[in-house]
Amino acid sequence: MHSGGNASSLPLVGGAPEPTINQLSKPGRRASRFPKLDVPVTEINNPAIRNDKPSLPEVSEHDLVMHYSRLAHRNFAVDVGFYPLGSCTMKYNPRFADYVAGLNTFANSHPATPATFTQGNLEVLHELEKFLIEITGMDNATFQPPAGASGELTGLLIIKKYLEENGLSNKKDIIVPDSAHGTNPASAKMAGFNVVEVSTDIRGMVNIEDLRSLVNENTAGLMLTNPNTGGLFEENIMEISNIIHENGGLIYYDGANLNAIVGVCRPGDMGFDIVHSNLHKTFATPHGGGGPGSGPVAVKGFLKEYLPGPIVVKNSNGYDWYSPKSSIGRMHGYHGNFLVALRALVYMKLLGKEGLDTLGSYAVLNARYLSSVISKIIPLAYNEPCMHEFVATVKDLKKSHKIKAYDVGKALLDKGFHSPTIYFPLIIEEALMFEPTETQTVDTLDDLAETLKLIIEELQGEDVSLEEYPKNLPVGRPNELIPAKHLTVNWGDFELLELTE
Amino acid sequence: MFVPHSEIDLKKMFEELSISSLDDLFTHIPATLKLNDGLNVPPTLSELESISHFESVESKNTQNLICFAGGGHYDVYLPHTVKTLTMRPEFMTSYTPYQAEISQGILQILFEYQSLICDLTDMELANASLYDGATSVAEAISVAINKTKRNGVVVSNGFNPNTKEVVNTLVDRSKFDIKYVDLIDYMFPEDYIFTEEDAAFVVSLPHYEGSAQDLTTIVKNAKAVGVITICYIDPSMMGILKTPGSMGFDIVVAEGQSMGSPLSFGGPTVGWFATKKELARLVPGRIIGETRDSNHTKTYVMTLRAREQDIRREKASSNICTNQTLNAVGSTIHLSWLGPQGLYEIGYQAIQKASYMKQQLLDHDINISNPNNSLREFIVQTSKPAEDVIIEMGNKGFLAGIKYSDNEILVAVTEKRTKSEIDKYITSLQEVDNA
Numbered sequence: 044m045h046s047g048g049n050a051s052s053l054p055l056v057g058g059a060p061e062p063t064i065n066q067l068s069k070p071g072r073r074a075s076r077f078p079k080l081d082v083p084v085t086e087i088n089n090p091a092i093r094n095d096k097p098s099l100p101e102v103s104e105h106d107l108v109m110h111y112s113r114l115a116h117r118n119f120a121v122d123v124g125f126y127p128l129g130s131c132t133m134k135y136n137p138r139f140a141d142y143v144a145g146l147n148t149f150a151n152s153h154p155a156t157p158a159t160f161t162q163g164n165l166e167v168l169h170e171l172e173k174f175l176i177e178i179t180g181m182d183n184a185t186f187q188p189p190a191g192a193s194g195e196l197t198g199l200l201i202i203k204k205y206l207e208e209n210g211l212s213n214k215k216d217i218i219v220p221d222s223a224h225g226t227n228p229a230s231a232k233m234a235g236f237n238v239v240e241v242s243t244d245i246r247g248m249v250n251i252e253d254l255r256s257l258v259n260e261n262t263a264g265l266m267l268t269n270p271n272t273g274g275l276f277e278e279n280i281m282e283i284s285n286i287i288h289e290n291g292g293l294i295y296y297d298g299a300n301l302n303a304i305v306g307v308c309r310p311g312d313m314g315f316d317i318v319h320s321n322l323h324k325t326f327a328t329p330h331g332g333g334g335p336g337s338g339p340v341a342v343k344g345f346l347k348e349y350l351p352g353p354i355v356v357k358n359s360n361g362y363d364w365y366s367p368k369s370s371i372g373r374m375h376g377y378h379g380n381f382l383v384a385l386r387a388l389v390y391m392k393l394l395g396k397e398g399l400d401t402l403g404s405y406a407v408l409n410a411r412y413l414s415s416v417i418s419k420i421i422p423l424a425y426n427e428p429c430m431h432e433f434v435a436t437v438k439d440l441k442k443s444h445k446i447k448a449y450d451v452g453k454a455l456l457d458k459g460f461h462s463p464t465i466y467f468p469l470i471i472e473e474a475l476m477f478e479p480t481e482t483q484t485v486d487t488l489d490d491l492a493e494t495l496k497l498i499i500e501e502l503q504g505e506d507v508s509l510e511e512y513p514k515n516l517p518v519g520r521p522n523e524l525i526p527a528k529h530l531t532v533n534w535g536d537f538e539l540l541e542l543t544e
Numbered sequence: 545m546f547v548p549h550s551e552i553d554l555k556k557m558f559e560e561l562s563i564s565s566l567d568d569l570f571t572h573i574p575a576t577l578k579l580n581d582g583l584n585v586p587p588t589l590s591e592l593e594s595i596s597h598f599e600s601v602e603s604k605n606t607q608n609l610i611c612f613a614g615g616g617h618y619d620v621y622l623p624h625t626v627k628t629l630t631m632r633p634e635f636m637t638s639y640t641p642y643q644a645e646i647s648q649g650i651l652q653i654l655f656e657y658q659s660l661i662c663d664l665t666d667m668e669l670a671n672a673s674l675y676d677g678a679t680s681v682a683e684a685i686s687v688a689i690n691k692t693k694r695n696g697v698v699v700s701n702g703f704n705p706n707t708k709e710v711v712n713t714l715v716d717r718s719k720f721d722i723k724y725v726d727l728i729d730y731m732f733p734e735d736y737i738f739t740e741e742d743a744a745f746v747v748s749l750p751h752y753e754g755s756a757q758d759l760t761t762i763v764k765n766a767k768a769v770g771v772i773t774i775c776y777i778d779p780s781m782m783g784i785l786k787t788p789g790s791m792g793f794d795i796v797v798a799e800g801q802s803m804g805s806p807l808s809f810g811g812p813t814v815g816w817f818a819t820k821k822e823l824a825r826l827v828p829g830r831i832i833g834e835t836r837d838s839n840h841t842k843t844y845v846m847t848l849r850a851r852e853q854d855i856r857r858e859k860a861s862s863n864i865c866t867n868q869t870l871n872a873v874g875s876t877i878h879l880s881w882l883g884p885q886g887l888y889e890i891g892y893q894a895i896q897k898a899s900y901m902k903q904q905l906l907d908h909d910i911n912i913s914n915p916n917n918s919l920r921e922f923i924v925q926t927s928k929p930a931e932d933v934i935i936e937m938g939n940k941g942f943l944a945g946i947k948y949s950d951n952e953i954l955v956a957v958t959e960k961r962t963k964s965e966i967d968k969y970i971t972s973l974q975e976v977d978n979a
Binding site for chain 2: 060061063064065072073074075077080081082083084085087089090091092093096097098099100101102104107108111112114115116117118119120121122123126128131133134135136137139141142143146147148149150151152153154155156157159160161162163164166167174177178189190191192193195196200224225226228229230231232233235238276278280281306307308309312313321323327329330331332333334335336338351371372373374375376377378379380381382383389391392393394395396397398399400401404405407408411412415416427428452453456461462467481482483484485510511513516517518519520521522523524525526530531532533534535536
C-alpha cells in the first residue's frame with residue numbers, strides 16, 4: 044500500500060462509548076455568558092410565557108468541546124479517507140470555499156435584505172447561473188431547491204403547470220426507469236403524477252421497445268439520469284427524447300450523475316427540458332453528514348416563467364429579483380441554500396475552462412481504470428464501458444460462500460475505506476456500486492482494488508464468521524431490529540430499552 | 545485542478561485501458577452530442593486570484609447593516625465554539641451515516657439533536673432535520689393529511705408570506721382546501737370552529753406579527769374533532785415561552801436558523817420537526833435510533849427506514865433524501881452551549897430590549913400597530929411607503945425590518961442589539977420618516 048494515510052491507515056479508533064451530552068450535564072454548569080442587560084427592566088405579562096427554565100444540558104465549555112471533538116474522531120469523512128460511493132460523487136471539497144463562505148456579508152446577510160444592499164449575493168447567484176446553464180445546455184435557473192429531491196419536485200411541478208396551462212391536464216404518467224434513484228418515483232408521486240416504470244435492457248440501458256409501449260397520450264414526461272445508475276451512457280438518448288417529445292411529454296434530467304459528462308456533452312443538447320444539479324456532488328460542496336445540499340433547477344427558455352420565484356436578473360442598475368409570471372411558487376422560505384451555491388461557484392471559478400472541460404473525462408478515467416482493475420477480482424454487472432461509476436456483483440460469492448455485498452462493504456470499513464454503495468441499483472443482485480471521482484490518485488484506486496482482493500480471500504476462509512466484520516472500529520455491526528421495535532429515538536427512552544431487552 | 549494525476553500516472557492508466565487519450569474514453573457517445581470546443585466559461589483562477597475576486601464581490605454587499613429584521617431568521621449571537629466545532633471536517637465532509645460503524649460521531653450528535661428538540665418542545669420523536677422552516681410546515685401538513693385522510697387545512701394567517709407560498713406550492717390545492725384564518729387583534733380567534741373535514745391546524749408561536757398567546761384551548765377544540773395540531777415555533781424564544789407539548793400540540797416544526805446557523809442569506813438553515821410516537825411511521829426524513837452492536841455496545845443507527853424514498857420509492861412518506869444535517873449539528877452544539885440559562889437569556893433580553901424600543905418609539909410619536917401583546921417582534925407604522933423607509937434606513941446603516949404592508953414594517957429585536965443601536969435606530973427613523 045502506497046497511498047499513505049489515505050487508504051492504508053485506520054482513521055477511526057475504538058474504545059469506550061461516548062456518553063451523551065445529557066449524561067455529562069451537572070446542575071449549575073454553563074458555557075454561555077451574555078452581556079448585562081443595558082435597558083431598564085419592564086415587567087412582562089403574557090399568558091404564553093413559562094415560569095420555569097427550559098430543559099437543556101448544563102455543561103462547561105471545555106466539556107462541550109471535548110465531547111464533540113471526541114465524536115468527530117468517531118466519524119469517517121472525505122478529509123479522512125476514500126469513499127468509493129456510487130451515485131454520491133464524494134470528491135474532495137476545496138478548503139478555500141470555507142474561507143469564502145465565511146466572509147462577513149456572505150455568511151451574515153438576513154434573507155429579507157433588499158436587493159439594493161445585497162448586490163454581491165445576487166451577483167454570486169447570477170454568475171453561478173451562467174456557469175450552470177452553460178454546463179448543462181439550458182437557459183435559466185433557480186437556486187431555491189435545497190437538495191436534489193426538491194429539485195426533482197420543482198421540475199415535476201413545472202411539467203404539471205406547463206401541461207395544465209396548455210390544456211393537457213390529462214397527461215398524468217411520469218415514466219421512470221426501474222433502475223432510477225428512489226427520489227424519482229417519490230417526487231413524481233408527491234407532484235400528483237402516476238409513476239410508470241420502464242424496464243432496463245440486457246445491456247443495462249432503457250429498454251426502448253418497452254418505452255414505446257408505455258408512451259401514449261397520457262404521458263406527461265420521463266425522468267432519466269444519463270449516465271444511468273448503472274454508470275452507462277444511454278446511447279439512444281436522442282431516440283428516447285424524441286419518443287417523449289413526439290407524444291407531447293417533457294423530459295427531466297436527474298443530475299445525480301452529472302459529474303460524468305461535465306465538459307463532454309450536455310443534457311440540453313440531448314433534448315432534456317429540465318435539469319437539476321446536485322451542487323454537493325458535481326460541484327464539490329461538502330455533504331455535511333447528509334446535508335445541506337443544493338439542487339438548482341435549470342430549464343429551457345420556454346419554461347422560464349414557470350420557475351419558482353424570485354430569480355435573479357441583471358439590468359442596467361445592477362442585479363434585481365424577478366418573479367416569473369406563471370411560477371409554480373416558492374420551494375424554499377427564501378433563496379435556497381445560498382452558501383452552498385456560493386461554495387459551488389468558488390469551485391467552478393477555481394476550475395475554470397481548463398478544469399471544467401476535463402472534469403467529466405477525469406472522473407470517467409478514474410472509474411474506467413478502477414473498473415478494469417476490479418473486474419479481475421469480481422465480475423461487473425454489465426459488459427459495457429462505464430462512465431463515472433460502475434456496478435460489480437458478488438452474486439457468485441453469495442452462492443458459493445454466502446458472502447453478500449453487505450459483508451464485503453463491512454469488511455472494507457475495517458481497512459480504512461468507506462463501503463461502495465450496495466444493493467443499488469435495485470435491479471442488480473448483490474450489487475456493489477463504485478464511484479471513485481476524479482480527485483483520487485491511481486495509488487488509492489490500486490489500494491482499494493488490492494484490499495478488495497485480500498478481503499474477498501479472507502472472507503472465503505473456513506472459520507470466518509461474516510457477522511464479526513467489521514472488527515476494528517468503535518462499534519461492530521448494529522442490531523437494527525431493536526430500535527425499530529422499541530423506537531429508542533431520544534435519551535428519555537433509554538430505560539425503556541434496558542427494560543425491554 | 546484537484547485532479548492528482550502526473551504524466552506517469554496517466555501513462556499507467558491509459559495502458560491499463562489500452563487508450564491513448566481522454567477522448568478515447570467516449571467513443572460510445574454519439575459524435576453529434578460531444579462538445580468539440582469545450583465549454584464557454586472563464587479561464588481558471590488560482591486561489592490567490594480568487595481571494596481578491598470573491599472579496600471584491602462580497603464588498604458589493606452593503607457592509608455591517610445593523611439587523612432589526614426577523615420573520616423567522618434572527619440575528620442571534622453565534623459563538624465561535626459552536627461555529628468551529630460544527631465546521632470540523634469530520635462532520636462537514638462526511639456522507640450520510642448509512643455505515644453506522646464509521647459514523648457514530650454524526651449519528652450520536654443527531655440522536656442528541658432529536659433528544660434536545662424533544663426536551664425543548666415536550667415531544668417524543670424528532671427527525672434528523674428538514675430543509676427549513678417553510679418546507680417543514682408543508683411536510684407537517686402532509687403528515688396530518690395522511691393520518692386523517694381529510695381534505696381541509698386550517699392555517700393561521702400569522703405566518704411569513706413566504707411560508708404560506710411554500711405551503712401553497714407543496715400542498716396540492718386541487719385536492720386540499722387550505723383555509724387561511726385571519727388573526728383578530730393579532731391573536732388567533734379562541735372561538736374558531738373546527739370541523740371533521742379538517743386534517744390540520746397550523747399556527748405560529750409567536751405569530752409572525754410578534755404576538756403570542758396560550759393556544760391550549762384552541763388546540764383542545766381542534767383535537768376534539770380529530771384535527772392534527774401543528775405548532776411552528778421560534779426556537780430562540782423557547783427559553784421563555786411555554787412548550788407546544790404542554791399546550792397539547794401533535795407536531796412541532798421550526799425554522800432552526802437561530803440555533804446554530806448564521807443568517808446565511810436564508811440558507812443553509814434547518815427545519816426542525818418533532819411529534820408524538822403515534823405518528824412515527826408517517827414522519828418524513830431520517831430518524832436516528834439507539835441500539836446495541838454485536839458486542840452489546842451502545843450504537844446509533846438510522847431507523848424506521850421503511851418510510852424512506854430509497855426503500856419505499858413512490859410509497860415513501862416524503863421524497864426527502866439530502867437534508868440539513870450539518871445545520872442540525874449546529875443546533876445541537878449551540879443548544880448545549882446555551883444550556884437552560886443561556887436560552888432563557890436570549891429570549892428574556894430580546895423581549896426586554898424590544899419593550900424598551902417600543903416605549904422609546906411611542907415616546908417619539910412613532911406608532912406601533914401591536915404595542916401591547918407583542919414580545920420581541922412588532923409592527924411599526926410609517927408615513928412614507930414602508931419600502932422607501934427600509935431603503936433610506938439602509939443608507940443609514942440599519943436593516944430596518946421587513947415590509948409588512950404599504951405603511952408598516954415588522955421589526956425584530958434580538959439579545960444582540962444594544963441600547964445605543966436602538967436609540968440610533970429611532971433617531972434615524974425620525975429623520976427618514978418625517979420628511
